[in-house]
Amino acid sequence: GGQNRSAFPAAQGEHLHQKMSENGALPLRGKVLTVDTMNANVKKVDYAVRGPIVQRAVQIEKELKEGVKKPFEEVIKANIGDAHAMGQRPITFFRQVMALCTYPQLLDDNKFPEDAKNRARRILQSCGGNSIGAYTTSQGIDCVRHDVANYIQRRDGGIPSDPDNIYLTTGASDGIVTILKLLTAGEGRTRTGVMISIPQYPLYSASIAELGAVQINYYLNEEKCWSLDISELQRSLQAAREHCDPRVLCIINPGNPTGEPLRSFPYKTKSNYIYKGCEFHSFKKVLFEMGPEYSSKVELASFHSTSKCYMGECGFRGGYMEVINMDPEVKAQLTKLVSVRLCPPAPGQALMDLVVNSPQPGEPSYQTFIKERTDVLSALAEKAKLTEEILNTVPGISCNPVQGAMYSFPRITLPERAINEAKAKGQAPDMFYCMKLLEETGICLVPGSGFGQREGTYHFRMTILPPTDKLKIMLNKLKEFHQKFTQQYS
Amino acid sequence: GGQNRSAFPAAQGEHLHQKMSENGALPLRGKVLTVDTMNANVKKVDYAVRGPIVQRAVQIEKELKEGVKKPFEEVIKANIGDAHAMGQRPITFFRQVMALCTYPQLLDDNKFPEDAKNRARRILQSCGGNSIGAYTTSQGIDCVRHDVANYIQRRDGGIPSDPDNIYLTTGASDGIVTILKLLTAGEGRTRTGVMISIPQYPLYSASIAELGAVQINYYLNEEKCWSLDISELQRSLQAAREHCDPRVLCIINPGNPTGEPLRSFPYKTKSNYIYKGCEFHSFKKVLFEMGPEYSSKVELASFHSTSKCYMGECGFRGGYMEVINMDPEVKAQLTKLVSVRLCPPAPGQALMDLVVNSPQPGEPSYQTFIKERTDVLSALAEKAKLTEEILNTVPGISCNPVQGAMYSFPRITLPERAINEAKAKGQAPDMFYCMKLLEETGICLVPGSGFGQREGTYHFRMTILPPTDKLKIMLNKLKEFHQKFTQQYS
Numbered sequence: 001g002g003q004n005r006s007a008f009p010a011a012q013g014e015h016l017h018q019k020m021s022e023n024g025a026l027p028l029r030g031k032v033l034t035v036d037t038m039n040a041n042v043k044k045v046d047y048a049v050r051g052p053i054v055q056r057a058v059q060i061e062k063e064l065k066e067g068v069k070k071p072f073e074e075v076i077k078a079n080i081g082d083a084h085a086m087g088q089r090p091i092t093f094f095r096q097v098m099a100l101c102t103y104p105q106l107l108d109d110n111k112f113p114e115d116a117k118n119r120a121r122r123i124l125q126s127c128g129g130n131s132i133g134a135y136t137t138s139q140g141i142d143c144v145r146h147d148v149a150n151y152i153q154r155r156d157g158g159i160p161s162d163p164d165n166i167y168l169t170t171g172a173s174d175g176i177v178t179i180l181k182l183l184t185a186g187e188g189r190t191r192t193g194v195m196i197s198i199p200q201y202p203l204y205s206a207s208i209a210e211l212g213a214v215q216i217n218y219y220l221n222e223e224k225c226w227s228l229d230i231s232e233l234q235r236s237l238q239a240a241r242e243h244c245d246p247r248v249l250c251i252i253n254p255g256n257p258t259g260e261p262l263r264s265f266p267y268k269t270k271s272n273y274i275y276k277g278c279e280f281h282s283f284k285k286v287l288f289e290m291g292p293e294y295s296s297k298v299e300l301a302s303f304h305s306t307s308k309c310y311m312g313e314c315g316f317r318g319g320y321m322e323v324i325n326m327d328p329e330v331k332a333q334l335t336k337l338v339s340v341r342l343c344p345p346a347p348g349q350a351l352m353d354l355v356v357n358s359p360q361p362g363e364p365s366y367q368t369f370i371k372e373r374t375d376v377l378s379a380l381a382e383k384a385k386l387t388e389e390i391l392n393t394v395p396g397i398s399c400n401p402v403q404g405a406m407y408s409f410p411r412i413t414l415p416e417r418a419i420n421e422a423k424a425k426g427q428a429p430d431m432f433y434c435m436k437l438l439e440e441t442g443i444c445l446v447p448g449s450g451f452g453q454r455e456g457t458y459h460f461r462m463t464i465l466p467p468t469d470k471l472k473i474m475l476n477k478l479k480e481f482h483q484k485f486t487q488q489y490s
Numbered sequence: 491g492g493q494n495r496s497a498f499p500a501a502q503g504e505h506l507h508q509k510m511s512e513n514g515a516l517p518l519r520g521k522v523l524t525v526d527t528m529n530a531n532v533k534k535v536d537y538a539v540r541g542p543i544v545q546r547a548v549q550i551e552k553e554l555k556e557g558v559k560k561p562f563e564e565v566i567k568a569n570i571g572d573a574h575a576m577g578q579r580p581i582t583f584f585r586q587v588m589a590l591c592t593y594p595q596l597l598d599d600n601k602f603p604e605d606a607k608n609r610a611r612r613i614l615q616s617c618g619g620n621s622i623g624a625y626t627t628s629q630g631i632d633c634v635r636h637d638v639a640n641y642i643q644r645r646d647g648g649i650p651s652d653p654d655n656i657y658l659t660t661g662a663s664d665g666i667v668t669i670l671k672l673l674t675a676g677e678g679r680t681r682t683g684v685m686i687s688i689p690q691y692p693l694y695s696a697s698i699a700e701l702g703a704v705q706i707n708y709y710l711n712e713e714k715c716w717s718l719d720i721s722e723l724q725r726s727l728q729a730a731r732e733h734c735d736p737r738v739l740c741i742i743n744p745g746n747p748t749g750e751p752l753r754s755f756p757y758k759t760k761s762n763y764i765y766k767g768c769e770f771h772s773f774k775k776v777l778f779e780m781g782p783e784y785s786s787k788v789e790l791a792s793f794h795s796t797s798k799c800y801m802g803e804c805g806f807r808g809g810y811m812e813v814i815n816m817d818p819e820v821k822a823q824l825t826k827l828v829s830v831r832l833c834p835p836a837p838g839q840a841l842m843d844l845v846v847n848s849p850q851p852g853e854p855s856y857q858t859f860i861k862e863r864t865d866v867l868s869a870l871a872e873k874a875k876l877t878e879e880i881l882n883t884v885p886g887i888s889c890n891p892v893q894g895a896m897y898s899f900p901r902i903t904l905p906e907r908a909i910n911e912a913k914a915k916g917q918a919p920d921m922f923y924c925m926k927l928l929e930e931t932g933i934c935l936v937p938g939s940g941f942g943q944r945e946g947t948y949h950f951r952m953t954i955l956p957p958t959d960k961l962k963i964m965l966n967k968l969k970e971f972h973q974k975f976t977q978q979y980s
Contacts, residue, residue, distance in 0.1 A: 032673075032737050032789055039674050042827055050628055050829035058627075067700035082625045085618025099593035102837075109601075128575025133803040135572045137548070138540055170660060170807075173831055183522075184529050206830045247522050299522055313623040315836030317660075329525045338534055340696045341663055344833040346805030347592075392761045462635040 032279065044209040048202050048450020053434055054079050057444040072442035076474050078462040079444045081406050083312025085383050086465035091311065091372050093365040094354045097123070101132045115363040123350045131290045132346045138339035140168025140320070141346070144353040148320050151356035156285040159295075167334070168319050168352060170344045171314075172305040175321035176250075179205045179301045182334060183248050193244035195236060197228070197252065199409055199453035199459070203450070204250055214244040220455055222411065225400050251283070284324060299325045306351050308406065310376040318348030318355075380406060383464040383471055391474040394482050406465055410446065412458050412482070418489035430458040441477045534699040538692050538940020543924055546570055547934040549940040562932035568952040569894050569936045571790060573802025576955035578869075581801065581862050583855040584844045587613070591622045591840050605853040613840045617674075622836045628829035630658025630832065631808070631836070634843040638810050641846035646775040651787075657811050657824070660834045661804075662795035665811035666740075666788050669791045672824060673738050674701045683734035687718070688942035689899055689949070694740055695942070700746060704734035709944055714902065715890050741773070775813060782934045789815045798839045798896065800866040808838030870896060873961055875956040880965040884972050896955055899938065902948050902972070908979035926975065931967045 035043065054077075055094075061075050077085070086092060093116060100106050100120035107117055126143040128134030139145065147167040152161040169175035184192045193214040196204045200217075208215045218236035220226045240246045283302060288295040306318035323331065359365040384402035391399040391410050399410035414429050422432030430447035437443050448459025466474055525533065544567075551565050574580060583606060590596050590610035597607055616633040620626030629635065635656040642651040659665035674682045683704040686694045690707075698705045708726035710716045722764040730736045764816070773792060778785040796808035813821065833839075874892035881889040881900050889900035904919050912922030920937035927933050938949025956964055 031815070031817045031820075033820050034817050035823065037675055038672050038820055038823060042672060042823055045826060045830060050826075050832075080625065083619055083783060084621035085624040087619055090621060090623050095593040099589040099596065102592055103589035106589065106596075111599075127805070128572055129577055131574035131580060131805070133801075133805045134575040135570065135797075135804040170835070171832065177831075181530050182532060186819045199789075203830060210827075210830070228596050311623075314625040315617070315621070315623045315833070317833075317835040323640060325521070327524050330521075330523050330528055333525065333528060333532055336535060336540075337700075340535060340693060340700070342540075342661065343805070343807075345660070345807040345838060347837045348835060349629075367960050405623075412853060438753050 033179050041210050043213045044452070045206045046202065047206045048446050049451060050080070051446070053431070053444060053446060055437060056435065057438060060438070060442065068439055070442065071440055075438075075442045076466055076470060077444045078464075078466060078474065079446045081308060081312075081463050081465065082314055083406070083465055084314070085462070087467045088312045088376060089372070090313065091369060093359055093369045094311070094313065094351060096365075097354055098150055098347060098351060102347070104130070112404075113364040115359055115365050119354065119357070123353060125348065125356050132350060132378065134346070136168075136343040136346050137347060138336060140166070140342075140344060141349050141353070144168060144321075144349050147353050147357045148322075152282075152284070152322060156282050156288070159285055159288045161322060165323050165326075167323070167338060168344045168349045169303070169305075169319040169321055170323075170348065171307060172303040172319045174204060174317075174344070175301075175303045175319055178334070178338060179208050179321070179323075180211055180213065180248065182330065182337070184213045186245055189243060189245070191244050191246065193240045193246040194248045194250060195233075195240070195246060196250045198454075199226075199448065199461075200250075200452050201252065202450055205296075214240070216240040216244070216246055217452065222400065222454075222457075225403075226409070228427070284322070285477065287324075297325055299323075299327075301326075306348065306355055309379075310373045311351075311355055312376075313351055316348040316349075316351045317345055318352040319344070320352055355448040379468065380464065383466075383468060386468070386471060387462075387464050387475060390472070390479065394479045396486055397479075397482055402464060406463050407461060408464060409451070409459050409461050411448075412460065412485075414458050415489035421489070430460060431486065433458070434460055437478070439482050441481055443474055443477060443481075494877065500901040509707065531700050531702045533697045536692065536699070536940070537696050538936050540570070541936070541940060543921070543928060543934060543936060546925065547928060550928070552934070560932065561930055563572075565928075565934055566956055566960060567933045567934045567953075568956060568964065569934045571798060571802075571953050571955065572804055573896070573955055574804070576953070578802050578866060578955065579862070579959045580803065583849055583859045584801070584803065584841060586855075587844055588837060588841060592837070594620070604854050605849055607842065609847070613843060614672040617836065622840060624836070626755040626833040626836050626839060628657075628831075628833050629825060630656070630834060631839050631843070634658060634839050635810075637843050637847045638812075642774070642812060646772050646778070649775055649778045651812060655812050655814055655816075656812070657828060658834045658839045659793070659795075659809040659811055660831075661797060661807040662793040662811075662840065663693050663924070664807075664811045664834070665791070665809055666693060667795045668824070668828060669811070669813075670697050670703065670738065671701060672820065672827070674703045679733060679735070681734050683730045683736035684738045684740060685723075685730070685736060686740045688944075689716075689938065689951075690740075690942050691742065692940055696945065704730070706734070706736055707942060712890065712944075715893075717873055774812070777814075787815055789813075789817075791816075796838065796845055799845075800863045800870075801841075802866075803841055803843055806841045807835055808840075808842040809834070810842055869958065870954065873956075873958060874898075876958070876961060877952075877954045877965060880962075884969045886976055887969075887972055892954060896953050897951060898954060899941070899949050899951050902950065903939075903976075904948050905976055905979035908975065909978070920950060923948070923975065924950055927968070927971055931971055933964055933967060933971075 017369040057075050057077060057079070060070065064070060064074065082153060096112055096116040097119045100112060100117060101123055104120070104124060105119065114242065122143060123141070124130045124132065126141045145163040145168065148166045149161040149163040153159065167175065169178070180194060186192055191214050193216045194204070194208050195216040195218055198217045198219045205215055216236055218228070218233050221229050221232070236244055236291070277435050283300060287298050301321055301323045303321045304319060306316055309315040326334070330430065387408050388399050388401050391397050396413040397410050399408055402408045412430065412433065414433060418432065419429045422429040425432065428447055428449035430449050434445050434447045437445065445460040447461045448461060451461055464471065546767065547565050547567060547569070550560065554564065556561060586602055586606040587609045590602060590607060591613055594610070594614060596602060597610065612633060613631070614620045614622065616631045617626065635653040635658065638656045639651040639653040643649065657665065664973045670684060676682055679929065681704050683706045684694070684698050685706040685708055688707045688709045695705055706726055708718070710721050711719050711722070727736055773790060773945065775969050777788050791811055791813045793811045794809065796806055797804040813824070816824070849859040877898050878889050881887045886903040887900050889898055902920065902923065904923060909919045912919040915922065918937055918939035920939050924935050924937045935950040935952045938951065941951055943949050954961065
C-alpha cells in the first residue's frame with residue numbers, strides 16, 4: 001500500500017495537547033518554524049549559481065512569454081554548466097543503453113546495436129530482479145564499481161584501484177558533501193577547517209556553512225593563469241591554524257579555474273595542460289610516483305560525475321568517488337552513512353558505467369561514439385578560444401585562457417562611480433554589473449563575488465556552453481554592454 | 491573539459507608544508523580521519539534495514555555462489571521494501587514513457603502507444619534543451635509540480651494545492667531529511683526535539699542522530715493494532731519538554747505499522763482503514779475539515795515517493811513533498827538549501843509525474859495500466875492475509891493484520907535462555923534470533939530492535955513482497971525455525 005509520511009512542527013501537537021486538557025478551542029501559537037528559530041547554519045548558506053540573478057532571469061523569461069517588451073528576445077543562460085540545456089546533444093550510445101535498461105522489451109528490437117544491448121543486459125543482471133527500479137546496494141551496483149575501478153586503473157597507467165574503494169554518488173556534489181560531513185568535528189579552535197581555492201565553486205562554501213565547518217581561503221594567482229602559488233597555500237594554512245584545525249584541502253582538477261596545484265606543490269615543478277577534454281593529471285598517480293610512503297598513507301578522496309566533460313548528462317545525477325587510504329573503521333562509518341539514503345539513483349549509476357566503459361574499437365557503436373565525442377570536445381575547444389579572444393579585445397575586460405573546463409572567469413574593471421552606486425544600494429559591484437547586463441541584454445552571468453575573488457577585484461563567471469553562433473552574439477553584446485556601462489559611469 | 495575534484499585530509503598539506511620548510515623527507519603524521527576524530531553525530535547513526543544482518547546476508551549469498559554448502563539454496567531478503575527485487579514487474583506504461591524520454595528517437599516508433607508518446611513529449615518540453623540530461627530547476631520540473639498539485643487536489647476532494655508548495659525530491663528520504671534539517675536548532679534544553687512513533691522507520695532515528703536533534707519516542711499500541719493512544723502522545727510530549735524543545739511530530743500514514751493518529755487525535759474518533767493500496771486519510775484534508783484556523787495555520791509537510799505502493803520504482807529515487815503554511819522567508823531558505831544539490835534526478839521526477847498523472851479512461855494504455863495495478867495490489871492484499879494467517883498459527887508469534895503497507899512487525903516470545911545467551915554475547919535478543927534464522931534458513935529479516943519496541947518485547951520486521959509461492963515457503967520455514975528455536979532454548 002501507499003505511504004505518505006508527514007513531519008510537521010509541533011504547534012499542532014502543542015495545541016492538540018492543550019485542547020485535550022481543556023476541551024475548548026484555543027488559538028494556535030504563531031509559526032513554529034521562522035527565520036529566527038530555524039537552523040542557523042542553513043541561513044548562512046549561499047549558492048550563487050542558482051542565486052538572485054538566476055531567479056531574476058527566470059522571472060524575465062516568464063515576462064517575455066507573457067509578451068512584456070524587453071530590449072532582447074530571449075534570456076541566454078551562461079550561469080551554470082548545463083550542456084544539454086544549451087543545445088549539446090546526448091551521446092547516442094549512452095541513451096540507447098539507458099532506454100534498453102528502462103524498457104527491456106526493446107532488447108528484442110533490431111534497431112539497437114548489439115554492443116548497446118550487451119551493456120544493458122550486463123547492467124540489468126546486476127540489478128535486483130533485473131530491474132533498474134530496484135534499490136541497489138548503498139555503495140552502488142557491483143559491476144559499475146568494478147568498471148569504475150578498471151577505468152581509474154587504466155587512467156593511472158596500471159596503478160591498482162579497488163572496487164571496494166569506489167562509492168557511486170548522486171552527482172559529484174553528494175559525494176563531496178558526504179566526505180566533508182565525515183570530516184567535520186571539534187568546536188572553536190579545534191573545529192575542522194576546509195581549505196578551498198578562491199575563486200571556488202559555491203558548493204564548497206555552501207556545504208561548509210551548512211556543516212558549520214570553517215572555510216579557509218587560498219587565492220589562486222590570476223596573473224599566472226589561475227595557478228596556485230605554494231607560498232599562498234602556506235600562508236593560508238598558517239593563518240588558519242590560529243583559529244581552527246585545518247584538516248581538508250579541496251582542489252578542483254583540472255581547472256575550474258583551478259589548475260594543477262598538487263603536482264606543482266610537492267615537486268615544485270610546473271607543467272602546462274591544454275584544452276583536451278578529460279585529460280588531466282591524476283592526484284592518485286602523483287602520490288604513487290612520490291613513493292610508497294605517500295601512496296600508502298595520504299588520505300585522498302576524488303570525485304567525478306556524468307554531468308561535465310563531453311557527456312553533459314546533468315539530470316541523471318550520476319557520479320562516483322574513490323577513497324584511498326581511508327581508515328577501515330571510518331570507511332565502515334561512511335558505508336553506514338550512505339546507506340541511510342538507501343542508494344544513488346540507479347539510472348545515474350548505469351550512465352556512469354557507460355562513461356567508464358564506453359564503446360571499444362571493433363564494437364558496432366564505436367565510430368559514432370568517437371565522432372560524437374570529438375564533435376563535442378572540438379566545439380568546446382573552439383568556444384573556449386572564441387571566448388578568450390573576443391573578451392580580450394574589450395578594454396576593461398581581461399580573460400585568462402579557458403584551459404580545462406567549460407567556464408571562464410574574466411576580470412572586469414568597474415568605474416569608481418559604478419562601484420559607489422552599487423555600494424549605496426548594498427549590492428556587490430559585480431552583482432550590480434551583472435544585474436544591469438541581464439536587464440539590458442538578457443545575458444545571465446554570475447557575479448564573481450559568488451565565487452570569491454581578491455578584495456577590490458571584480459569578475460563574472462560565464463559558461464562557454466551556448467552554441468557557437470549564440471556565443472558569438474552573446475560575447476559581442478557583452479562587449480557592447482561593457483563599453484556602454486563604462487562610459488555611463490565614467 | 492572533464493573535472494575530477496578532490497577533497498582530502500590535510501596531513502598532506504601539513505607534510506608538504508613541512509617539506510617545503512625543511513627541504514627534507516619527513517614521516518607523514520598518522521591518519522587525519524579516524525573514528526576518534528570524525529563527526530561524532532555520524533557515529534551515532536544506526537540504520538537497521540541495511541545493518542549487520544543484511545551485510546551478513548550479502549556475504550552468505552557470495553558464499554553460496556562460491557559453492558559453500560548451506561542448509562538452504564538461496565537467501566530470501568524480506569528486509570527491505572524492494573518490490574522489483576522480489577519479482578514485482580514494473581508498470582508497462584511508466585517504463586514506456588521513461589524509455590521515450592531517455593531516447594526520443596523512439597517517438598517515431600509505432601510500437602509505442604500515443605498516450606505514452608504524449609506524456610513523454612510534454613515532459614521533454616519542460617526540460618532544458620528538451621533533454622532529460624539537463625539540470626531541472628532545484629524545486630523540480632514545472633509541469634511535474636503542477637501535476638503533483640492537481641493530484642493532491644483531486645485526492646483531497648478539491649482542497650487547493652499550490653505548485654509553488656511542491657518540491658520534488660530524491661526519494662522521500664531526501665525531503666524528510668531536508669525538513670528536519672531546517673527545523674534543527676538550539677542547544678541543550680532548547681534543542682529541537684522530534685517526536686517519532688515506536689516502532690519507527692530507521693530513517694528518522696538516523697537523521698535525528700546525524701543532525702544532533704533529540705529523538706522523542708511515542709509508542710504505538712500493539713494490542714490495538716498499532717494504533718496511537720492520545721494519552722501516550724501526551725505523555726511523550728510532556729516528558730520531552732523536560733529536556734528539549736519538541737517542535738516536530740512525525741507520522742507515517744497509512745501505517746508502517748503506524749495508523750491514523752492525526753485524525754484520531756483531534757477528533758477522538760477512530761475509523762478503520764483496510765488494505766486498499768494507496769487510499770488513506772489525508773492530514774491536509776483533516777486540517778481543512780477542522781476549519782480555517784487550522785488549515786491556514788498548521789505547518790505541515792507531507793512526502794510521497796515512487797518507491798512504494800503498486801509502483802515499487804525504488805531505484806529511480808523519485809519523490810515529492812508538499813509544504814503548507816510554511817513561513818515565506820523559511821520557504822525561501824528551503825529553496826536555497828535544495829539548490830545546493832542542484833536538482834533531484836530528472837528521470838525520478840518524470841516517473842513521479844506518471845504516478846500522479848496515470849493513464850485515463852479512453853486513453854490507449856488505460857486498460858493495461860489498470861490491470862497491472864490491480865494485479866499488484868491484489869497480490870499484496872493476498873500476501874498480507876497469508877502472512878497474518880500463517881504467523882498466527884505459530885505459538886509464540888503474534889501478528890497484527892497488515893493493513894496499509896508492505897510490512898509486518900510480528901511479536902515473538904523468546905525463551906529466557908535465548909535472551910540470556912544473546913545478552914552474554916552483547917546482542918539484542920531479537921538480533922540473536924534473526925541472525926540464527928538467517929544462518930539456518932537463509933531468511934533475512936530485520937530485528938525489531940532496529941525499529942524500536944517497548945522494553946522487554948521482541949519483534950522482527952519482514953516485508954510481504956516475496957512472490958506468493960516463495961512467501962509461503964518462507965513463512966513455513968519461519969514457523970519451523972521458531973518452533974525449533976523455542977524447543978532448543980526452553
